[in-house]
Amino acid sequence: MLKKTKGFSLLEAVVALFVLSMITLTFLNSTSIFVSSQKKFVEKNKYDQIADLILQDMMEYRKKVSNPYGSITADAQTFTTNDKTLSVSNVSTMPKVGDILIIDNLSKRFTVESIAGTIPDSVTITTEENLPVTTITSSNITFIAFKKDDLSCFDGLDLTGSVPSSLTNCPSLPSEVTNLFNHWKSIIDNELGSTVTTRTIDVADDGLVTVTLGDGTENVSLAKKINLCIFNDAPTSVAFTFPGLTNPITTGIISHDENPTAHYYADGIARKFGSLTADSSETDDTTSSDCDKVQYSTCRQAYAWEDTISVFLYRYTGPDVRVKPSACDSDTSWQCPGVRINQNDLSLWFIFDEFNYEDDSVDSTWVDQNVSGWNEGGYLRYTTSNLPANARVLVFDDASESCMNNITSGSCTGRYRWGEAHDGLVIHLGTGNLNELSDINLTLSGNPSPMDIDKWRVLKNEPDCLKASGVSGSAHGDATNREDKDECWQYVSVTEDSLASALAEGATTMVLNDSSKFPSSGTLQIGSEFVHFTSNDLTTNTITLSIRGSRPSGILAENIPANGMGGDWTTQTLTGDNLLTGFQGGYVEIGGEIFEIDYGNNFSNLDNKTIIFKSRGQRGSSMSSHDAGASVKNYDMRDQGWPVGTAVYEGPPNSVPIVMAKTGSGDNQNYPRKRLKKKVTLNLSSSSVCQ
Secondary structure, three states, X not given: OOOOOOOOOHHHHHHHHHHHHHHHHOOOOOOOOOOOOHHHHHOOOHHHHHHHHHHHHHHHHHHHOOOOOOOOXXXXXXXXXXXOEEEEEOOOOOOOOOOXXXXXXXXXXXXXXXXXXXXXXXXXXXXXXXXXXXXXXXXXXEXXXXXXXXXXXXXXXXXXXXXXXXXXXXOOOOHHHHHHHHHHHHHHHHHOOOOOOEEEEEEOOOOEEEEEEEOOOOEEEEEEEOOOHXXXXXXXXXXXXXXXXXOOEEEEEEEEOOOOOHHHOHHHOEEXXXXXXXXXXXXXXOOOOOOOOOOOOOOOOOOOOOOEEEEEEEEEOOOOEEEOOEOOOOOOOOOOOOEEEOOOOEEEEEEEOOOOOOOHHHHHHHHOOOXXXXXXXXXEEEEEEOOOOOOEEEEOOOOOOEEOOOOEOOEEEEEEEEEOOOEEEEXXXXXXXXXXXXXXXXXXEOOOOOOOOOEEEEEOOOHHHOEOOOXXXXXXXXXXXXXXXXXXXXXXXXXXXXXXOOEOOOOOEEEEOOHHHOOOOEEEEEOOEEEEEEEEEOOOOEEEEEEOOOOOEEEOOOOEOOOOOOOHHHEEEXXXXXXXXXXXXXXXXXXXXXXXXXXXXXXXXXXXXXXXXEEEEEOOOOOOOEOOOOEEXXXXXXXXXXXXXXXXXXXXXXXXXXXXXXXXOHHHOEOOEEEEEOEEEEOOOOHXXXX
16 A cells, blocks of 8 residues: 655655556556656646546556455365355455355355355355356455445545545444545645645545546546446456456457347357247247358357457347257267357357458358458367356357367367358356356367468457447447448467578577566577477577477378378378378378378378378479378478578467468478467456456
């Protein structure tokens, strides 16, 4: 807490406040709260400076009271089905009903419904939510929100007189509020004098705090919002996090009464059932969408963009309905049973690439508009985790893709392959209350090979961006006129720099334009080459490489003769490493000979590491015999020379390699590689998601 005694100067207060703001910034993520720099702060007049200091103190007060109960621990225990009872120890002060807590290694947050027992070690907390069916060891508990700390004891403070003992909505002022009152009054008296007769603090219901200072001639009011949204059962914003990024990215929630499966059904007409509890009387849900064209993917293009994975939350505001998942396979028993969507239920959307053909007339035929460019296609595998118990897939896009098996223990693994169109995954979360959810994430795995996808994008928390496509005033436009790609979305790419000087094959040091973007050691990708490094000199931007051309290798299953392409050997299932070649293909090296391979456009071949040899003796190499057991190495990732300006990307664990379509000609042909952030997490277990 920032403290100040009578006689300190305003400059000292300013310096102290700047230090405080730097600390506070590590805990709160809201640029609307903080001044952008110390310089900007000291340029304000005294009225603004003091008003800002009061607001900063209030925010520090809000932070300081976090976890006021000390180091409470959850005892080692086992939770069973529908268990809400938590045994705790080391309790010095009883928590309150409505407090929100998290337990180490359990990402979900829990709300206190009741509390009983005697302190310190015989206390039982009953939570509003079911505890997970699991066994925990003794674990720390952190209280992240408190119903009692709602700023009401600041509302109506008048700093002209003596500190009151109570306020309209605060029967008894806490001692810290009393101390702050005297502290602020002292600063105003010393710096502005007794002529300042207006000295009020007002707090609105939404946490907007207004400080007004004036001398009867002119008043100065400064208003800022103090974080209270965690107490809202249906917040309008949360956050997504990406590995390697320090701060969560705030996102809004699109709200609309349109059935969330409508975008993926033929002609934009979803299917629903006449009963909310049974799959009977299946009919068209003709009220859910005005889209009239679709082929393979969404009829609206507003939520998709070329070479990008779009992710956002959608809140259904229509009446309760039981829907049939789109593109499900009735022969696969777990795909097609109806899903009940209640009013205000949430769904989590991922859209991979966009519907974008080389021939624009195909675009206009199927999605009501011409889309520039050409997305070609792609392939990826994923795992989504920490889903709630009643989560269901709403959109399969292709019945053989999406989640390959039913959601089990909150997780499913899936894959997508698309060409010119695009694919999407929509997961019904079965609740409208974000506080009931864990930190849901989608992680890319294997060796994705979307042609040119290299970034994610997250929906911004802007009012017109939270209006669904087709709604009046929506920044997303409608089925025939979508928004600008940057208006409603924040883009996330891997950390990237470039070579400041050429890097020769075998060289052990490289100079970047800005090596401070990367850690002191780890892994990087230079062009298509994967390397390890042991040091990073930030003064000279020089990185010392310990391993060049780190590349996986499989083991040949059968003999390859010295000449020709005939025979059964052209299809082989390798043992050993996954070669990390793309679904569309790649180059491999056996001995000194270079082969081009692919997977025959077959999922199972890729899963089983079954490669198909397409050509041999490439890059000037000579055909020769190779015995079973020989090493098969990825050729595109080899140690090689790279010119000035070559892209350098961060490596794992923050990113995965993305294998592109073949480019170049003759001996310069290759399958270039980029990198993509490995996963996205809907961040719900941290109070920092409240903005």
